[in-house]
Amino acid sequence: MTSIGTITVIGAGTMGHGIAETFAIHGHEVRLYDPFPDMRGKARAAIEAELGLLAETGRIDAADIPAILGRITCPGDLAAAVAEAEFIIEAIPEDIALKRALFADLDRLCTPGTILASNTSSLGLDDMIAELPEGRRACCMVCHWYNPAHLVPLVELSDFGNMAETDLARVEALLRGAGKKTIRVLKDIPGLIANRIQQGIAREVFALIEAGAASAEDIDAALKYGPAFRYATTGQLEIADFGGIDIWCAVGDNLLPEISAAQAASDLLRRKIAENKLGLKTGEGFFSYGEGRSAEITRDFHRRLIRQLAAIDDN
Ligand SMILES: NC(=O)C1=CN([C@@H]2O[C@H](COP(=O)(O)OP(=O)(O)OC[C@H]3O[C@@H](n4cnc5c(N)ncnc54)[C@H](O)[C@@H]3O)[C@@H](O)[C@H]2O)C=CC1
Ligand SMILES: O=C(O)[C@@H](O)C(=O)[C@H](O)[C@@H](O)CO
Numbered sequence: 595m596t597s598i599g600t601i602t603v604i605g606a607g608t609m610g611h612g613i614a615e616t617f618a619i620h621g622h623e624v625r626l627y628d629p630f631p632d633m634r635g636k637a638r639a640a641i642e643a644e645l646g647l648l649a650e651t652g653r654i655d656a657a658d659i660p661a662i663l664g665r666i667t668c669p670g671d672l673a674a675a676v677a678e679a680e681f682i683i684e685a686i687p688e689d690i691a692l693k694r695a696l697f698a699d700l701d702r703l704c705t706p707g708t709i710l711a712s713n714t715s716s717l718g719l720d721d722m723i724a725e726l727p728e729g730r731r732a733c734c735m736v737c738h739w740y741n742p743a744h745l746v747p748l749v750e751l752s753d754f755g756n757m758a759e760t761d762l763a764r765v766e767a768l769l770r771g772a773g774k775k776t777i778r779v780l781k782d783i784p785g786l787i788a789n790r791i792q793q794g795i796a797r798e799v800f801a802l803i804e805a806g807a808a809s810a811e812d813i814d815a816a817l818k819y820g821p822a823f824r825y826a827t828t829g830q831l832e833i834a835d836f837g838g839i840d841i842w843c844a845v846g847d848n849l850l851p852e853i854s855a856a857q858a859a860s861d862l863l864r865r866k867i868a869e870n871k872l873g874l875k876t877g878e879g880f881f882s883y884g885e886g887r888s889a890e891i892t893r894d895f896h897r898r899l900i901r902q903l904a905a906i907d908d909n
Contacts, residue, residue: 597768601624610628611641613713618663625669627668628668641663645663684697709765736751737751739774748774752778801854
């Protein structure tokens, strides 16, 4: 099986910069393309800051940082960014029209056999590539990373039977070689696996806040020191086995009629959007962060995740 060489990441935002950083840390030449120069600049600054914290916490050697940065180029021209690339992943905004247009551009610009992946959170692969020729569609997949991409181990691979096994195996080897934990999603279901689970949890959390069941701090603490604490080392199906499937069945019958079955995002989120309380990026969401503390708070969040990484390294 031939390993993947040059990698191109399209979209240098929240996810794209971390994906590019991850591949560069693991020795790959990476082109990080974005049409907006300011985004390319912000991406490089974010990568440098994150590499500094990885070095400070011993995850990488500080002496390697110049070489890692040297493996990342940030072209502003799409054709140049994708030339000779063997694996391309897009992390552009979650907008089906944008993604369809980008895949059409990639079909025009890329050599046959180039693997094209989407980091989409919720859109269907087929919706993005339906207009592409059959041969190009057979090289398309979803490759869904979690935020922050350079720290969260999970990457969900999903081709829905669309790709040759050899190509899927090459991507799997690429990601595992970059320290990621991959799973294969077998059905064309929007949101894949972990996002569907996560949205189910978030739906109930927002419903509990709306109902005034507990404070925001306590609801987050309940998750952090309860189920999420267990989930860090033990999956839900194992937990059901350990707790007793009969118990999980009985409790399910009692509680499922009681919990939220909302079929749309909570109005609580819409009210906060209307108040421009978008979270850390506007200084307030469910919690208040004050002005100009985004970098400090993000660094603390990453430091917590790095400690968590150390804990699961032995798993
Ligand atoms: N933010 C998150 O927590 C996660 C997001 N995702 C998915 O990753 C994708 C990207 O999300 P984010 O990184 O959060 O978005 P973002 O808004 O932070 O970054 C998107 C980047 O794409 C660039 N861009 C816009 N139009 C473009 C185009 N036509 N061609 C190339 N670049 C373009 C923008 O300049 C921006 O830098 C979305 O599909 C999202 O659903 C997946 C996992 C987590
Ligand atoms: O949480 C993540 O990192 C990913 O699962 C995402 O796709 C987005 O954050 C999404 O879950 C937001 O709803």
